[in-house]
Amino acid sequence: MRSMLSICILFLFFSCEETQKEKKSPQKTFSTVEITPIFNDSVSIRAIAITPENNLVYGGNNTTIGHYNAKTNQHTNLLKGKVPDSLNVSFRAVAHVNNTTFGISIVNPALLYKISKDGKVELVYKETHDKVFYDAIAFWNAKEGIAMGDPTDDCISIIITRDGGNTWRKVSCEELPKAKEGEAAFAASNTNIAIVGDETWIATGGKASRILYSADKGNTWTVFETPIVQGIETTGMYSIDFYDANNGFAIGGDYSKADIKEANKIRTSDGGKTWQLVAENQHPGYRSCVQYVPNSDAKALVAVGFKGIDYSNDAGNTWKHLSDEGFYTLKFINDSTAYAAGKNRIAKLLFQ
Template sequence: MRRLGVLLTPALAVLLSLPPAPSTAVPGEADATAQGPNPFRDGWHESVLDADQNFRGLEAVSRTEAWVTGESLTDGGVARVFRTTDRGRTWADVSPADSAGLSFRDVEVHGKVAHVLAIGPGEASRIYRSTDGGATWTEAFRNTDEKAFYDCMAFYGNGRRGLAVSDPVEGKLRILSTDDRGRSWSVLPSRGMPATADEFGFAASGDCLVTSGTSAFIITGGAKSRVLRSDDRGLTWKATASGIPAGESAGGFAGAFASPRHGIVVGGDFADAGNTEDTTAYTRDGRTWTSGGDLRHVGEDVTVLRGWRYALATGDYDGSAGTSLTSDGGRTWTRVSKKGYHVIDCVATTCWAAGSTGRVGRG
């Protein structure tokens, strides 16, 4: 049974595509941020690119450049990719051709090379590659195994090597790998993956698989809520409980790492988004996890803001919305805005976020 994103259950799939509940930015809500970086003293500056798009993929390339990817809120509609190079004043539609019915949930940009991941069962899972700012695209990978369903992807360092993760196939999460900057992809052997039946990554924000240095991390939910770590480019993995409650629609949704030792995971339960207890966890050694402070909203995504102490989490689902800041590595959180999104990414103190009905925010 699939989860978040598109196919956990038909009812949940519909809910995930609905517009967010109305929310109001509260620029001065956090007084605990006075001693550190806070991009939200003036709140989110929001624009709507395409009200028919549900954005869940985002890459903040610089203070001036960002990419967002989505899926149509209309059945069979076109999935879009947008790019800005002028701080969000204008956005160009750089979508691949023939994207009707697809769901672009992740985008990764390294130098001149961009990749977008379409998720779904069988051939709905694809990776597109561009080397010219989205002017043209090639299909670098199309899944042909009906049992596989790819959720997230991530690249190491300068983008030469990368991974993508699928829901379990024959009881284990499946790992796809590239070592030529995404030109070609191959499935890695499964012998180094622990048993992960009914455990999966949530395609909430494209950050259920992330890298830091030479380490990769998968954040899971479902039957178990864990963080899996690999230090050999995805060949072997070790799983550790995250402390975020597991469930059919619950667990860790996204992770962010300042280093292989310092990371934060956020999550919740999409079937009970208003219950925000035990929605975060953090690590100081990259291997053991401690429950962090509770958010006041569902945690769909998290990003490091500066060093390992400062990070931002956001979410917007079923009326549970907001953006929160930690200044102690995830031990405590303060909500800095009642406005939330599905995905967030920062460069220095410039932050970008994106969500339902084509909304994009810059803070």
């Protein structure tokens, strides 16, 4: 009886296991991308963020922090009439959290605006320095957020809010790893910062290209080396994304030599402590943004740049070129649809 009972239990176990395997949805693979323009104007856009309603906020030149309503197909410049027309600043970093939009401008002075749901615009941070240049912004939660930029002293610039964006504090260089000579970052796609839970990864670039890492929402920091191409001002990581706390991917290269494919794609499986080159000397070359496809078990990635759109379904080992249409940045709405933005344009992308 005991042996028969054991056989029955084993049979039920493996039957359930097989049933679970059968129920697991197969991973989608893409072979084409359908590109639908939703915005054409004289605004260069390098920063986008998705709202909970699957609308879009974006940052561009000509003092533009825009909002796109997908249902009405309407665009609104949230700063229009709220700041002087003569300001003429560019935004390459935007975020949306808790019905509030944030945008920080490049060059001197750095201006960080908070825009409430009712349209109220507040200047919540200003930094004046000859070297100031902010590259990316992201939030851990509704109260806590972070923006990063080029060094003004001997460390990467990092500012943090703990009160929903009302006030921001610049982190002292005494609390951060010292920057190497020529180490900065690229305001290419607002994807220099990756966040999973409390963990944060920041990609630097230039003469040195490393990972700044915090396990505790920016309270403490360490730094990891990478094998990506570096050594001159135009080289290094331009974009980073993490699928979960272990699996991450970064892409870049040299935008001044965009066809070069050497050492421009790297991957980690241990939370960023170590990185490996992948698809070495293989397509694509320089790209300004990379994002994991949702629900892909860290296998599917899409990269965009001014040379086109590329896709990998094997964690970045091999890539398929989907389109020559150029974009600077990309954000997924779901596992087959994304928004992408670039020079004078925004489009909705449907991957099939």
